[in-house]
Amino acid sequence: PAQSPAETDARALEVLSRVWGYGAFRDVQADIVRTVVEGNNALVLMPTGGGKSLCYQVPSLLRPGTGIVVSPLIALMKDQVDALRQFGVRAAFLNSSLPMESVREVEAALLAGELDMLYVAPERLLLPRTLELLERAPVALFAIDEAHCVSQWGHDFRPEYGQLGVLPRRFPDIPRVALTATADDRTRADILNVLELRGAAQFISSFDRPNIQYRVANKEGPKTQLLDFIHAEHRGDAGIVYCLSRKSVEQTAQWLATQGVDAVPYHAGLSPRERNHAQERFLNDEGVVVVATVAFGMGIDKPNVRFVAHLDLPKSMEGYYQETGRAGRDGLPSTAWMVYGLADVVNVKRMLSQSDAPEDVKRVEAAKLDALLTYCEAATCRRQLLLAYFGEERNEPCGNCDICLNPPRVRDATREAQMALSAAIRTGNRFGAAHLTDILLGEPTEKVVSMGHHLLPTFGVGKGHDEKMWRGLIRQLVSLGHLAAGEHYGLSATSKSRPLLKGETTLMLREDSLVPREKVRKRDR
Ligand code: ADP
Secondary structure, rough: OOEEEEEHOOOOOOOHHHHOOOOOOOOOHHHHHHHHHHOOOOOEEOOOOOHHHHHHHHHHOOOOOOOEEEEEOHHHHHHHHHHHHHHOEEEEEEEOOOOOHHHHHHHHHHHHOOOOOOEEEEHHHHOOOHHHHHOOEEEEEEEEEOHHHOOOOOOOOOHHHHOHHHOOOOOOOEEEEEEEEOOOOHHHHHHHHHOOOOOOOOOOOOOOOOOEEEEEEOOOOOOHHHHHHHHHHHOOEEEEOOOOOOHHHHHHHHHHHHHHOOOOEEOOOHHHHHHHHHHHHHHOOOOOOEOOOEEEEEOOOOOOOOOEEEHHHHHHOOHHHHHHHOOOOOOOOOEEEEEEEEHHHHHHHHHHHHHOHHHHHHHHHHHHHHHHHHOOOOOOOHHEEEEEEHHOOOHHHHOHHHHHHHOOOOOOHHHHHHHHHHHHHHHHOOHHHHHHHHHHHHHOOHHHHOOOOOOOOOOOOOOOOHHHHHHHHHHHHHHHEEEEEEEEEEEEEEEEHHHHOOOOOOOOOEHHHHHHHHHHHHHHH
């Protein structure tokens, strides 16, 4: 029998408090739950930690039949299911790690209507055996978690996800809810297409964390800089300091402790007992600073973390967003503070190139790193850049990042931008940053000469600046969408670059990245 929205809301709230013990839904959760319970499709875009799980878990309990959750995170499935069982939810999972005997048990339970939720790996779901099983079973809904994996455009494409179009075809009447924490416009369009969600309700949450102040500084003496920062702004506050290596975690924690900061180290090399101790102290005592590798933070839900400091670069914008996002969950003013220097960039790049990962993976990781570097070197509002990375346009500068609060000196780099753009255009829009830089600097490399690019009018027009400036400029052109990266990293001028080429718009660049390297060193001393 159809229920009024108010009745549905009341039932949802009852389940939320009875099963999970929570008093209220967050922002959009209630709308999403109502939409899905009423049998409609939905697309949910919400940052990590935003509370996506309840958006399909609660409807799974409210609708007749079993909620089927498609998830690529096989390693987490057992934990997720165990957690649900602790709440009394009848949950199970199907993936390749499960012995045949257990598979049969799960299948029987599903057919008997004895499951509230079933987590399935995509490759398992696509097996004819599973699809036929689902056709005979009472299914409440399909939740497609990490839905951005359907898109080849994104960084996490999974071929099995590309085949999930089988769901709307074979189960047209069962509601589908697609969820993701990363989706730009193209990825979102792909999700809508593959899962046939056109016309579905879209719930797009902002990624903005307005109470977090974003700051990035030049690394000049990281430990002292950190201590000054803590003393000046966060004396006695709880915070997390991220370092790349276990050794620097140990050293930094020790040093902070000698300076009177209540700091504890945390990394995967410590014994479980030591790690537990650090975690417990952080959660229960006032004003503890955890110095940690990225191993720390997953599943830690401490509302009053007042600052997150990075002494080393995170791997990507996603990592940065997630790590800094652990600050200020209570909504009170907090700081995301980072120092970085050229050595870090070289370091991370070397680690990338020396990894055993396949070439295409390395290339994606390199692109992610570049996006982060662009953010570090920003001359414009950091929040705008951060949000833009996650596909969120924001017109006004935020007023709560170092750039907005203390604008760096910038200068008009329109002419240089035009030079770089024309180097790309005149070489057919298919060469990468290194080759374009060679042309601008007038380097007659083998590749330049063999292509005849030393004959171009652009050859050598950029000699007045160094390679670093050109690389930085090109990176900015890419991040601003004037140059698009295509296959094999070839860069092509986009339609957006036309006004810039015609001189109708200008490009401003930070002055510090235009200062020759040696001068910077002297000034630092
Ligand atoms: P996501 O999947 O979006 O990363 P989760 O679903 O894992 O986020 O939720 C993140 C955290 O927020 C979890 O600890 C969850 O229990 C908590 N949470 C989600 N919704 C609520 C709510 N309405 N009330 C209280 N806590 C919530």
